Amino acid sequence: MPGYSDVRVLLRLVLLSCVMLFTPLAWPADTGGAKEQAQRQQDQPLNNAPMWREVRKGENPYQTTQVRGIETNVLVQTQGEIWRQIRNGPITVYGGWLLVIVTALIGLYYWRMGPLKLHKRPTGRLVERFSGWERVVHWLTAISFMVLALSGLVILFGKYILLPMFGYTLFSWLAILSKNLHNFVGPLFAVGTVLMFFTFVKDNFPKAHDWIWIRKGGGFLGAREHVPSGRFNAGEKSWFWIGVTLLGIVSVVTGLIMLFPNFAQGRSLMQFASVIHAVSAMLFIAMALGHIYVGTIGVEKAYETMRTGMADEIWAEEHHEYWYNDVKKGRPGAAGTASAARAGAMKEGWKL
Numbered sequence: 001m002p003g004y005s006d007v008r009v010l011l012r013l014v015l016l017s018c019v020m021l022f023t024p025l026a027w028p029a030d031t032g033g034a035k036e037q038a039q040r041q042q043d044q045p046l047n048n049a050p051m052w053r054e055v056r057k058g059e060n061p062y063q064t065t066q067v068r069g070i071e072t073n074v075l076v077q078t079q080g081e082i083w084r085q086i087r088n089g090p091i092t093v094y095g096g097w098l099l100v101i102v103t104a105l106i107g108l109y110y111w112r113m114g115p116l117k118l119h120k121r122p123t124g125r126l127v128e129r130f131s132g133w134e135r136v137v138h139w140l141t142a143i144s145f146m147v148l149a150l151s152g153l154v155i156l157f158g159k160y161i162l163l164p165m166f167g168y169t170l171f172s173w174l175a176i177l178s179k180n181l182h183n184f185v186g187p188l189f190a191v192g193t194v195l196m197f198f199t200f201v202k203d204n205f206p207k208a209h210d211w212i213w214i215r216k217g218g219g220f221l222g223a224r225e226h227v228p229s230g231r232f233n234a235g236e237k238s239w240f241w242i243g244v245t246l247l248g249i250v251s252v253v254t255g256l257i258m259l260f261p262n263f264a265q266g267r268s269l270m271q272f273a274s275v276i277h278a279v280s281a282m283l284f285i286a287m288a289l290g291h292i293y294v295g296t297i298g299v300e301k302a303y304e305t306m307r308t309g310m311a312d313e314i315w316a317e318e319h320h321e322y323w324y325n326d327v328k329k330g331r332p333g334a335a336g337t338a339s340a341a342r343a344g345a346m347k348e349g350w351k352l
């Protein structure tokens, strides 16, 4: 009778032969990959292309990633290269030229035509044009926009323009500062954009007289004649709807998708968001250049209206005649409403 230890030896032998017999079933069949690769290393040393092709397709049985979720085991993401070429190609090139051309055109226009000046002398009697709340909302959004625009331009163009100038150390500090400023000021701009929309929307609906303004180029072209408009002219309304609202929503939504990557976004969605974000940002900055020009040196005394909230009655009459008439009549709903206007208008003791 075989003893206990013999049985044990026998069992071990059976077990061992089973393992040896069945291991090939458990282990990924070597579709010749490993053998092929070993052979390739002989014939074409370091040519791992077929293996990487497999990895790129996600078909390599040995590839694993620590990243779990929508991109489990995706080691090489092919779209990444397409994204890189679009970002470093057309977006950088055409976006860059767009900003250069718009800035050059504004410079040329200012050099040729100069600022839009008042035809009549200001009387010194003031009308309230923007309330304290409107100015807070405006500058919250405007300043956060400026920070985002400048830091975004460093992120996109810095390595081509600033790196050769500043060298790696200084540029890397600037790039890190820009990235962090961009990430933290982004949500602030989002809040500002929402507040700005609801604060200014009521005075930005198109009116029939906006066509006259458009047809006459807002008085910016040719003889610079006086063109009447409501509280905001057609140029400001286009900036409000196309810039602040449309491009504002697109750049904020795509920005938030990239800023909070913890909603199972895959790299493709992030890349798509990054492309749309960059394109909308370029268009937004190009439009903002026009607004900033008009809001600073382009129109005499315009800047003061958003800094102090007050406009001289002659300025109001020459640039926003229909609005000014409403204020004078004290029409309810006319920003700078009768009561406010009266209070504001009376600042200088002026009798209506």
Ligand code: HEM
Pocket: 129, 138, 141, 142, 143, 145, 146, 196, 200, 204, 231, 232, 236, 237, 239, 240, 244, 288, 291, 292, 294, 295, 296, 302, 303, 304, 305, 306
């Ligand atoms: C340095 C940057 C900026 C300056 C100097 C500036 C200046 C001005 C000025 C002077 C006005 C009043 C114009 C008037 O009386 O009709 C104004 C209005 C306005 N600005 Fe700005 N601005 C700047 C940036 C921005 C930015 C970045 C945004 C939005 C993202 C913005 C949105 C608006 C809006 C919505 C109005 C009211 C006009 C309308 O609703 O159509 N501004 N700005």
